[in-house]
Amino acid sequence: MSYDLLQQNIKKNVNLSAEELDVVCNYFKPNSIKKKEFLLTQGSICKFEGFVVEGCFRVFTLDKNGNENTLYFAAKDWWLMDIDSFMNQTASDLNMQALEDSKVLLISRSNKIALYESLPVVEKLFRIMFQKGLVSWQRRLVRNHSSTAKERYYHFVETYPEISSKITDKQIAAYLGIRHEFLSKIKKSSN
Amino acid sequence: MSYDLLQQNIKKNVNLSAEELDVVCNYFKPNSIKKKEFLLTQGSICKFEGFVVEGCFRVFTLDKNGNENTLYFAAKDWWLMDIDSFMNQTASDLNMQALEDSKVLLISRSNKIALYESLPVVEKLFRIMFQKGLVSWQRRLVRNHSSTAKERYYHFVETYPEISSKITDKQIAAYLGIRHEFLSKIKKSSN
DNA sequence: TATCGGAGTTGAACTAGTTCAACTTTTAAT
């Protein structure tokens, strides 16, 4: 059943009873997205938070120079959110595109609010999730400042082999913050 | 009284009664730190989370090349934390140094846990704080990838004029991820 | 089976940012 993965994911962060897990899951609705389709586009208002059950997404923004900048990839067992747009109902800066046929569990804003209210331990769940998220964003920034593009590339493919295998080099370059031509030269150069 | 600022800060994120605010504040202990002293050093285990009442700190890590990399500055009304080391009681990668004589309110790990348990709305408080933090780290990464050092420099001084005025150019360079010699050239070049 | 478009490759010229070393200015401690 498609809620299993979500339940496992939640249990990594907080202890919930089977009943509580069911309550949480009931707020999430399954959705299928075809390859190349967008779950969110820049300029629109984010209506959901999502959890990826199957497939893979890229989350990117188109910057002032017209370059794509990838914030993160979300494969199976990852969360998909535009926190800012979802919380404040402001125009999003982000695009979320399926890189293959995918299945997600989505929670609407009103359901998210209801969930927080009906089950206070969910506050703790997301507090811990965001806490962990913060740590990894901090690490990524330091890595960007202290490593070369080549080092960052090998770090990425070693850390996320499953994701690396699903995406193009162009998309990896957009994540690393380099041009894809240069990534091509990195791969060619001897280690 | 030195808890006022903390109370105001909390009220920006959640609605607490005066009594609840007092409960929260009671877990925090005032501390004075002299200029140049360290509140945390790389390799040690972080025993506290802090809120800056007066003064200013820089939070940085010494990377493998021996360069200082500044994660953030914390002036009055900012939080000081090494989430990873504090939560998991693992060796810290971070240094927290006072840039001037400073006053902080510190909460120990056992008190933080007790606080979460005694007042569940504190979970919401930190959930929202971390949520906002995540958004700004994401923005910073995109900015690093899509702007030149010069643009990032002017963005920094315009966004944080109070902090800019307290710190050296060397420290700003360590935050921007550039060498201080290059920052010197940026400032000299016509806008 | 042809073809079209996107992903990847390559090279040459370029530029943003680094490195190092020498120097000046400011700050802090005695």
Added chain:
DNA sequence: ATTAAAAGTTGAACTAGTTCAACTCCGATA
């Protein structure tokens, strides 16, 4: 007031990464 140390400046040589354009190599679609 003196001095030492740290911060800031400058220039010259360098390098990591960009830009642009031409080309190849698929993989999807008609």
